[in-house]
Amino acid sequence: MNISKVLLVALLSTTSLFADFIASDWLRPNSVPTPYDNELTPKRVELGKLLYFDKRLSKSNEISCATCHDPKLGWSDGLSKSIGHNGATGPRNSPTIINTAYQQHQFWDGRVKSLEEQALGPIETEVEMNMPLKELIPKLKKIDGYLKLFKEAYPKSEITKETLAKAIASFERTVVSTESAFDRYIKGDKNAISKDARDGFELFKNKGRCTDCHSGFNFTDGSFHNLGLGDEDKGRIKTRKGVEIPTGEMKTPTLRDITKTWPYFHDGSVKTLHEAVAICGNGGRFTNAKNLSLLIIDRDLNIDEIEKIVAFLRTLEGEEFNIHIPTKFPE
Numbered sequence: 001m002n003i004s005k006v007l008l009v010a011l012l013s014t015t016s017l018f019a020d021f022i023a024s025d026w027l028r029p030n031s032v033p034t035p036y037d038n039e040l041t042p043k044r045v046e047l048g049k050l051l052y053f054d055k056r057l058s059k060s061n062e063i064s065c066a067t068c069h070d071p072k073l074g075w076s077d078g079l080s081k082s083i084g085h086n087g088a089t090g091p092r093n094s095p096t097i098i099n100t101a102y103q104q105h106q107f108w109d110g111r112v113k114s115l116e117e118q119a120l121g122p123i124e125t126e127v128e129m130n131m132p133l134k135e136l137i138p139k140l141k142k143i144d145g146y147l148k149l150f151k152e153a154y155p156k157s158e159i160t161k162e163t164l165a166k167a168i169a170s171f172e173r174t175v176v177s178t179e180s181a182f183d184r185y186i187k188g189d190k191n192a193i194s195k196d197a198r199d200g201f202e203l204f205k206n207k208g209r210c211t212d213c214h215s216g217f218n219f220t221d222g223s224f225h226n227l228g229l230g231d232e233d234k235g236r237i238k239t240r241k242g243v244e245i246p247t248g249e250m251k252t253p254t255l256r257d258i259t260k261t262w263p264y265f266h267d268g269s270v271k272t273l274h275e276a277v278a279i280c281g282n283g284g285r286f287t288n289a290k291n292l293s294l295l296i297i298d299r300d301l302n303i304d305e306i307e308k309i310v311a312f313l314r315t316l317e318g319e320e321f322n323i324h325i326p327t328k329f330p331e
């Protein structure tokens, strides 16, 4: 998207005009953005995949990234709040990693930017994998298989926290949404989705104004909004004159494969799509919540309309991921 288009979309979103879209706005680009210092190569992806599924990256040797971002559960974990080291529960719901490659910000509150920056966080976090990097790097260096694979993937370096993060990020860049019925519809197969789903898509764009925030092929503006869920989470922290201000705002999540990534919202408080749509579309959970987004307005969606939007959301479920999950790891 070029700058003028970004401005146009921003303008349309903040005025009372209905944003109009062209088909290509909804189609996944053919390539993923990659940083200049971590070109995507098959060797890096293959290494990153092993690391992603390898439980030895955790202190207990029982938890891998896939424990909480499981390909069989929409690359999430099906829990309200994730369970990590020693059964500890973290404060937030585990988001899917599908299409994180396209995000400018990672985490619900967007506190880090790149996947490289993100990857080391959960390894060290006590309630997740609880594995200090100063222990993990020597542990990996003792595994001959990994020494070889790192050398092949990053010939100019060895096993460091940087190459570890880069390899995992490379694998994540291959976890992109697969073709869904909606994609076939957008490409011109008008019968790929039902009449209800087509009506739902219109409601999604027009009356429901969901596209004010869930726009583009990944159904997110990449921005942050407070839905008045009424919990204590500080959300995105803004800093003004050195003072940190909690906003309670969370990143707009993708809606791709949304049928698989329940429970919903950052606190995992919502089990059904109907309820999530009603909260987003009909003014938030608590309409008088502090910092409620100005874009969260009661759109007066009735049960029939919510049902149609849900029918549309179901069409965003992609084909099964074609992935071979490693069962043998380097020794």
Ligand code: HEC
Binding pocket: 052, 063, 064, 065, 066, 067, 068, 069, 082, 083, 084, 085, 090, 092, 093, 094, 095, 096, 097, 100, 103, 105, 106, 107, 108, 109, 115, 118, 119, 120, 122, 123, 127, 128, 129, 168
């Ligand atoms: C114990 C569960 C758990 C484990 C293990 C775990 N994660 Fe997460 N992950 C989470 C939770 C919960 C969040 C959201 C945290 C937040 O927003 O504050 C998250 C967020 C993320 C995000 C950001 C997604 C987004 O849309 O913002 C990525 C990417 C990610 N994890 C990748 C990984 C990788 C890679 C590993 C392994 C190195 C890993 N995770 C291990 C639970 C886990």
Ligand code: HEC
Binding pocket: 204, 208, 209, 210, 211, 212, 213, 214, 224, 225, 226, 227, 229, 250, 251, 252, 253, 254, 255, 258, 261, 263, 264, 265, 266, 267, 273, 276, 277, 280, 281, 282, 293, 295, 296, 309
């Ligand atoms: C003001 C921006 C905004 C608008 C408008 C909006 N959403 Fe959302 N939506 C969000 C944000 C932000 C979240 C995550 C909030 C959180 O967890 O605190 C979210 C969460 C969701 C979720 C749950 C996703 C998940 O993975 O947990 C669904 C489903 C959803 N929205 C659908 C819709 C639909 C359908 C509409 C229109 C009726 C809509 N949204 C309108 C910003 C918006």
